[in-house]
Amino acid sequence: MSFSGFTEGSQSHMDRRRFLKLSGAGVAGVFLLTAVGAGDVLAQAPSALEREFEKAAKEHEVPVEILLATGYVNTRWEMPPPEASEYEESEPGLGSPDGRGVYGIMALTENPRSDFLGEAARLTRASREVLKTERAANIAGGAAVLGRIVGEDKPAGLNGWYGALAEYGGGAVYADQVFETLGTGASSTTSEGERVTLKPQTDVRTPERRFALAAGEYPGSxxxxxxxxxxxxxxxxxxxxxxxxxxxxxxxxxxxxxxxxxxxxxxxxxxxxxxxxxxxxxxxxxxxxxxxxxxxxxxxxxxxxxxxxxxxxxxxxxxxxxxxxxxxxxxxxxxxxxxxxxxxxxxxxxxxxxxxxxxxxxxxxxxxxxxxxxxxxxxxxxxxxxxxGTATTTAHPVTPAPTTKPVASPTYSTVVGNGTAGRFFASGDWKLGNFNSQRYGADFRYATPKAVSDLATFKISVPATGQYDVFAWWPAHSSYNPAAPIQISTTTGVRTLKLNQRISGGRWVYLGAFTLGKGDGGYIRMSRWTASAGPIFADAVRIARR
The missing domain is CATH 3.40.80.10 (Peptidoglycan recognition protein-like)
Known part of the structure; x- marks a missing residue:
């Protein structure tokens, strides 16, 4: 039995086991924007899938680029059958990670915790079964839900859709991936053999990118x-x-x-x-x-x-x-x-x-x-x-790899706290406090968010140009800022990250490895310039060379 894909308004159906065992068989779809030059949009005759995205975007007042990036992140613009990730109830201790109940290009959810499929059915008057199996209906359903989340006052640009995408996909990490796709663009040859391209959207930004900067145990995660x-x-x-x-x-x-x-x-x-x-x-x-x-x-x-x-x-x-x-x-x-x-x-x-x-x-x-x-x-x-480091099939008898960065006994390590004389500088708007026991040392500095250039600066000393692990320490609370900007001066310019100071308090949080220049002129700074609510804390930073 071959599985050649879906046609508009008609979907093939197979059981889940057959679908999961397929190796490279098509599961639907064609796509869209093929740009010829700057400013060219839809330079060739629209495909059926292209028309479906455009129609849904127009009807529900959602930018077509938002819909395309969402569909690419979800399924690479393919239309999997319902059995691909049909909901499976899990029990504590067991688990069924892939059976979470998401359907179609737009990953409409239907499970005990989220029913965007049902909401799409109410908004579009299409049945649940149609939304699960018919491509155009699924795209329209996703657009309808996104439009409802935003409300009647639609954002003027793509950046205003970040919060809606976070709600739609279950969190900021999902919105980050969609926005990354908008920024880089995407292209793919669908299972029907059509080349699909989404042009990069150069004006998009991710306001909550790297919303949680706690490092995983595996280096770089x-x-x-x-x-x-x-x-x-x-x-x-x-x-x-x-x-x-x-x-x-x-x-x-x-x-x-x-x-x-x-x-x-x-x-x-x-x-x-x-x-x-x-x-x-x-x-x-x-x-x-x-x-x-x-x-x-x-x-x-x-x-x-x-x-x-x-x-x-x-x-x-x-x-x-x-x-x-x-x-x-x-x-x-x-x-x-x-x-x-x-x-x-x-x-x-x-x-x-x-x-x-x-x-x-x-x-x-x-x-x-x-x-x-x-x-x-x-x-x-x-x-x-x-x-x-072995070509054998036996266990490799070596010292266990480190669980966190950096490795033990770094060749150089230094800490600068908010009380380090001659190394910390901040305006009077950065208040002194000690009311959170997760602080590093006796106290910390904190300030309210504001669109001003008012930086709390940790001045760092670097013995030799090279790659250093950078850490930050802050007290955490659910009311603190989830996207506190931190700036790190490197040999290639200033790197800005966002710290979620609602979590990971009272410990060194690994921010990454950066190439720092030799001398006493380097710095790590906390900024107040963020749209997110909640106080921002400047407590302590650390650099270490392996």
Whole structure:
């Protein structure tokens, strides 16, 4: 049986297992803006899909670029059948991360926590079934929901849609990915063989980009915490034999996966998620804790789960070399850290987890087939062994890799606090306080947000030009600023990040590795210039060279 895709107004239907086992078969769609030169829009005759996006955008007063970027993030402009990520109820300790109930190009949700599918049905008068299966209806439904979220007073430009996208996709991490797509543009050849291009939108900005800058345990990863409902607090190194890494495919986007794990009551999570385009790694669950990802409690207790952005049915589009290599480096790090043998008995797919109710049958609690036949295990394991520095299939007996940045005993480390004489400077509008016990030292400085150039400056001394790990310390509270700007002077210019000072208080938070210039003229500054509400804190910074 071949599966050639969908035509407008008519959708093929297959069961979920058949869809998940497909390897590169098409699941729908065509697309859109093919730019010939600056200012050219729709330079060729519109396709059916193009007309559907344009019609939905006009009818619901949502910029077509917003709809296109959203659709690209969700499915790369393909129309998966409902079975691809149909809702599956999870139980504490088990988990079904890919069964979260999102449908179509616009990822309309239908689960106990979110029913944008039902809202789209009310707004467009299309049935739920039609919204799940018919492309044009699905696009119109997503546009209707986005338009409703914004309200009658539509934003004048694309930047005003950030908050609506965050609500639509379950959090700022989703809005970040859509806005990143708007800024970089996107192109893809659909399963119907049509080249689709979204031109870069040069005027977009992400007001909440890097909204949570807490570092993950794996170097270079970002931590977007799963909700406490969705994992088990543990100390597994002393309780269970951690001897497996389990590979999953998310059946959805990177940001949608992280947002799903951060939602209360889904009872599903994986420790890490890897992005398709560039291999970016997000962490949801601390390695010592039990993620609910395998559908088998015994396996969950003994494993670390890694999700991968994309769909099992479309490996050529989603399983990029960048994702394979990034995931392989992560797996090598985990195997070395926990002394897990690097072989296929210990690095396994979700499809190799036995059903707890029938241990003789494989496929998890609902016959999961991910990562699917399109996952190249030969390539992946070769990359894992290369990253681990061994060509054998045995465990690599080395000292465990560090859990946080930097490594122990840095060659140079210095701290500048708000009370360091001759090293901290701020105006009188930065008030002195000590009312939060998470402070570094005796006190801290804080100020209200305001669109003025009023910087609290930490002056840093750098012994030699090179790459340094940079950390910040602040007290945290739910009323503090979620996007406090911090500026770091580097050899290539000033880097500005956003700190979520509602979380991660009372500890050193890793901001990244930056190339700093030799001398006494470098600085790290806190700014008041942010649109987000809540006081901004300037407490202490640290740099360290490995």
């Amino acid at each position: 970002e931590f977007v915490a799963a909700h406490p409902d969705n994992y088990g607090v543990s100390s597994r190194e002393s309780t269970y034999n951690m001897d497996k890494v389990i590979v999953h495919v998310a059946q959805g986007s990177y940001s949608g996966t992280l947002s799903h794990f951060a939602t209360a009551g889904v009872y599903a999570s994986a420790h890490y998620t890897v992005r398709s385009a560039d291999g970016k790694v997000g962490q949801s669950v601390r390695e010592k804790d039990v993620g609910y990802h395998a559908g088998n409690l015994a396996y969950n207790r003994a494993s670390i789960g890694i999700e991968h952005e994309g769909f099992v049915s479309d490996p050529n589009r989603w399983f990029t070399d960048a994702m394979y290599r990034s995931s392989a480096r992560l797996t090598a790090y985990l195997c070395k850290k926990y002394d897990i043998p690097i072989d296929r008995a210990h690095v396994i797919g979700h499809n190799e987890v036995p059903d707890p109710d029938d241990p003789g049958r494989y496929g998890g609690i609902d016959n999961h087939t991910d990562p699917g036949g399109g996952w190249n295990w030969t390539k992946y394991m070769t990359y894992v062994r290369e990253a681990a």
